[in-house]
Amino acid sequence: MKRDTIVANATPLIPSAVAIIRISGEDSLRIAKEIFTLPKDVQERRAYFGKILDLDKTVLDEGLLVYFKGPKSFTGEDVVEIYPHGSVPVVKKIIENVVKLGGRLAQPGEFTYRAFLNGKIDLTQAEAIAELISAKTEKASKAAVNILQGKLSKQINTLKNKLLELISLIEAEINFPEDVEEIDSKLIIDNLSQVKTQIEKLLSSYKKGSIVKEGIKLAIVGRPNVGKSSLFNAMVGYERSIVSEYKGTTRDFIEESLKINDIPVILLDTAGLRETSEYVEKVGIEKAKQKIEEADIILFVIDGSEGFTDEDKKIYDEIKNKTHIFVVNKADLIEKPLDIFEKFDNIVYTSSKTYQGIKELEEKIAEILGITETEDEVFINLRHYNLLKQAVEKIEYINSNLDFLLQNKEILMLDLQEVLSYLQEIVGQITTEDVLGNIFSKFCIGK
Ligand code: GDP
Numbered sequence: 001m002k003r004d005t006i007v008a009n010a011t012p013l014i015p016s017a018v019a020i021i022r023i024s025g026e027d028s029l030r031i032a033k034e035i036f037t038l039p040k041d042v043q044e045r046r047a048y049f050g051k052i053l054d055l056d057k058t059v060l061d062e063g064l065l066v067y068f069k070g071p072k073s074f075t076g077e078d079v080v081e082i083y084p085h086g087s088v089p090v091v092k093k094i095i096e097n098v099v100k101l102g103g104r105l106a107q108p109g110e111f112t113y114r115a116f117l118n119g120k121i122d123l124t125q126a127e128a129i130a131e132l133i134s135a136k137t138e139k140a141s142k143a144a145v146n147i148l149q150g151k152l153s154k155q156i157n158t159l160k161n162k163l164l165e166l167i168s169l170i171e172a173e174i175n176f177p178e179d180v181e182e183i184d185s186k187l188i189i190d191n192l193s194q195v196k197t198q199i200e201k202l203l204s205s206y207k208k209g210s211i212v213k214e215g216i217k218l219a220i221v222g223r224p225n226v227g228k229s230s231l232f233n234a235m236v237g238y239e240r241s242i243v244s245e246y247k248g249t250t251r252d253f254i255e256e257s258l259k260i261n262d263i264p265v266i267l268l269d270t271a272g273l274r275e276t277s278e279y280v281e282k283v284g285i286e287k288a289k290q291k292i293e294e295a296d297i298i299l300f301v302i303d304g305s306e307g308f309t310d311e312d313k314k315i316y317d318e319i320k321n322k323t324h325i326f327v328v329n330k331a332d333l334i335e336k337p338l339d340i341f342e343k344f345d346n347i348v349y350t351s352s353k354t355y356q357g358i359k360e361l362e363e364k365i366a367e368i369l370g371i372t373e374t375e376d377e378v379f380i381n382l383r384h385y386n387l388l389k390q391a392v393e394k395i396e397y398i399n400s401n402l403d404f405l406l407q408n409k410e411i412l413m414l415d416l417q418e419v420l421s422y423l424q425e426i427v428g429q430i431t432t433e434d435v436l437g438n439i440f441s442k443f444c445i446g447k
Helices: 028-035 088-100 110-117 123-134 138-148 151-175 185-214 228-236 279-294 310-319 339-343 358-369 382-400 402-407 409-427 433-440
Strands: 006-009 016-018 021-024 047-053 059-068 079-083 216-221 254-260 263-269 297-303 324-329 347-349
Touching (some): 021 028, 021 110, 028 047, 028 079, 028 088, 123 151, 123 409, 138 151, 151 409, 185 402, 216 228, 228 254, 228 263, 228 324, 382 402, 382 409
Parallel strands (some): 216 263
Antiparallel strands (some): 006 021, 047 059, 254 263
């Protein structure tokens, strides 16, 4: 299919040492020859140093150019990359000239879209490029690279092949009933159960993936003066919230972003949760309650030197059904752990004064989140999740109607094809304009 030639800056338009301009399409080389001093016979995949020319042949800049002849290029088409100095007017002028010579400004994600259309990458890999570019942490970037390298595609393709095998056996039985033996129903049951188990494993990676990619919210909760603000500061690492000797000074709540074990965390210091008549305090408390609802994990703080007081118990009863860590603070003031705390799970002794236990607290958080150091983990995204969920539901439907379906193999085949279609949608073998538009419009220009 013939496509027009597109151009865009692949690096941001800001003053920098070097910029990259990418041109893709069958006119790439012809246009490049008009704006760059190239030899007649341009070799592919070779860096040329030369002058970048304006349309009147005056020199705009000097820099490098590389020609990637299709299909051995990112998009699969003829691609030219020009590396001028990162001068904003120069970069703009080069792009303008490419457009005047027959190119067109690329849409967001259009280079990657062409790579997808030309079969250089599948849809999961295209999504991984966007995820890699926007990754906030090393863990998130590693997870994206794993998908970019085809680790998710490989798993999906294995499942697809299993289903295809079943479908073709059933098809043969339907079409050639005299020549082909009836399929052992155990084979169908076993294969489907293997596919289901694998899909469920992938589904379970979604939650962890969103923790790694998006991060979590932690709320510090406890009665006044137990050391919440001090703990917040100790965790954030610098003085930010007001630490006071008087009760009830954290009127509202204070938020800070940090990273725990390379997981993005929003830490909230809430107002003391207690009955109060004072209006301002009340507003703070209401907001705190709302924030507690949104939190993924609650750090429930008590003052170790005072033990587990009735007021602590009241607050604890409010939060105990949410995922929480029992933080016994002011551990520097106590000689030995108090018996009363033994009944709590997930307990950590801390001191915001001496920093004792802060590291253990962070390790406990990582442990609760199930974040371990595994290199080749694959996390699915929401689109994959929804499709896999539909696939599992269809398999469950097949399982619960198996007797009927084994008697009516044409219908069974259609159901299996539906399961297959969800997997094909994940890798982009089946797509709609809407789905593609949604994925690629999230890219920035030049990707
Ligand atoms: P909040 O009302 O729960 O936010 O408590 P603050 O963080 O304002 O602390 C109340 C008081 O306890 C302050 O005087 C802090 O210096 C003190 N404090 C907080 N954490 C510790 C700790 O780990 N050890 C000791 N000895 N004092 C602490």
